[in-house]
Amino acid sequence: MTPAARTQAAIELLDAIIAAAREGGAAADTLIARYFAARRYAGSKDRRAVRELVYAAIRSCGEAPASGRAAMCLLARADEQLAATFDGSAHGPAPLSTDEPVAVPGTVPGWIGEALERAGIGPDEWPALIERAPLDVRLRKDVGHAEVLAHWPDAQVIPGLPQGLRLPSGTDVASMAGAVEVQDAGSQAVSLAAAASAGMTVVDLCAGAGGKTLALGDAMGGEGRIVACDVDRARLSRLAPRAARAGLSIVETRLLNPNRELEALADLQRTADVVFVDAPCSGTGTWRRNPEARWRLTPDRLARLTATQAHVLEVAETLVRPGGALVYVVCSLLDEEGSNQVDAFLRGHAGWSAAPIDLPLGAALGNGHRLTPARDGTDGFFVARLLAPC
Numbered sequence: 018m019t020p021a022a023r024t025q026a027a028i029e030l031l032d033a034i035i036a037a038a039r040e041g042g043a044a045a046d047t048l049i050a051r052y053f054a055a056r057r058y059a060g061s062k063d064r065r066a067v068r069e070l071v072y073a074a075i076r077s078c079g080e081a082p083a084s085g086r087a088a089m090c091l092l093a094r095a096d097e098q099l100a101a102t103f104d105g106s107a108h109g110p111a112p113l114s115t116d117e118p119v120a121v122p123g124t125v126p127g128w129i130g131e132a133l134e135r136a137g138i139g140p141d142e143w144p145a146l147i148e149r150a151p152l153d154v155r156l157r158k159d160v161g162h163a164e165v166l167a168h169w170p171d172a173q174v175i176p177g178l179p180q181g182l183r184l185p186s187g188t189d190v191a192s193m194a195g196a197v198e199v200q201d202a203g204s205q206a207v208s209l210a211a212a213a214s215a216g217m218t219v220v221d222l223c224a225g226a227g228g229k230t231l232a233l234g235d236a237m238g239g240e241g242r243i244v245a246c247d248v249d250r251a252r253l254s255r256l257a258p259r260a261a262r263a264g265l266s267i268v269e270t271r272l273l274n275p276n277r278e279l280e281a282l283a284d285l286q287r288t289a290d291v292v293f294v295d296a297p298c299s300g301t302g303t304w305r306r307n308p309e310a311r312w313r314l315t316p317d318r319l320a321r322l323t324a325t326q327a328h329v330l331e332v333a334e335t336l337v338r339p340g341g342a343l344v345y346v347v348c349s350l351l352d353e354e355g356s357n358q359v360d361a362f363l364r365g366h367a368g369w370s371a372a373p374i375d376l377p378l379g380a381a382l383g384n385g386h387r388l389t390p391a392r393d394g395t396d397g398f399f400v401a402r403l404l405a406p407c
């Protein structure tokens with residue numbers, strides 16, 4: 018592809034990403050993969066270059082731009098070489114004109130910025146929310162650091178995380194499949210808040226494809242029982258093969274019906290030592306991976322998410338044994354989804370209490386603990402550990 022054709026491809030992709038954000042369509046990564054699956058003539062250098070342009074444009078615009086071209090015009094303003102690719106050639110974009118719309122530069126949408134500030138995340142922290150995330154892996158408990166460091170001498174130990182390593186971006190993780198799982202340091206840290214150990218019964222209520230289920234199972238040394246649940250059949254179906262690859266035979270999966278979750282959980286009422294709730298959320302803590310997600314969130318969507326979080330907490334409450342723990346996690350930095358949810362739960366459930374959380378990363382916040390990209394170099398999370406009355 019010529020440089021001009023790459024710019025045109027980025028514009029087309031951005032148009033698709035903007036529309037998907039508006040209409041609840043697929044994530045940018047998926048759209049990029051689909052785009053190139055249909056254009057086999059594009060080589061790996063073309064794909065990389067276009068991808069970089071697309072993500073640079075997404076990161077530059079706090080609010081969704083009017084069009085892919087407006088977003089690329091914004092980048093072209095600061096980059097003469099890029100501006101020169103608007104050359105009107107056969108596969109390239111039309112020449113730039115002085116009066117065409119240019120996207121407004123920004124970091125976060127205005128209303129989310131206000132919510133972040135209410136949660137104590139000021140503008141100085143916002144750039145870190147959309148920086149590129151590092152490549153973190155979690156070593157299986159029975160795999161020694163020495164073995165992995167011999168394979169990847171440039172890997173760095175993540176302070177405080179006994180099983181965490183940070184790898185140079187682009188490291189071929191598949192070459193150590195089975196020994197390591199790709200997992201952000203923040204995800205590893207919040208999984209530790211479950212304090213899962215051998216022999217426990219753990220319900221992972223919102224298990225998805227099982228990223229944290231595997232960490233919980235590893236912490237249990239493969240002894241005990243994990244019931245991994247979700248309402249999303251496709252996500253949950255990816256969990257069993259991952260658990261098998263990780264050598265975990267203690268994981269069983271249960272598909273739940275939204276709003277009728279308890280029907281499939283009747284046998285587990287008041288039995289779990291730990292119920293882990295990695296609740297659906299806005300993902301404001303994971304914009305480093307999906308920066309276009311900040312174009313998707315609306316006040317209505319946030320209200321629906323907080324209602325689901327409160328509902329899932331009610332379901333979880335019925336599963337915890339007397340004296341057991343409910344661990345609530347969101348990869349969000351907004352108090353509406355984190356601290357406020359936990360406060361409301363505690364107000365509504367007499368006898369429950371919040372336990373202090375001792376994690377190597379993050380800091381206490383209200384009745385829980387928060388990790389932020391700017392301070393901790395991880396995805397953003399809120400986690401609370403709530404204890405049932407005995």
Ligand SMILES: C[S@@+](CC[C@H](N)C(=O)[O-])C[C@H]1O[C@@H](n2cnc3c(N)ncnc32)[C@H](O)[C@@H]1O
Binds near residue numbers: 298
């Ligand atoms: C943050 S994701 C979970 C990520 C997963 N724990 C991991 O570590 O990869 C939240 C999950 O909650 C699920 N979910 C949404 N509503 C639910 C409900 N009512 N009961 C159980 N799971 C639900 C979603 O399908 C989604 O997979």
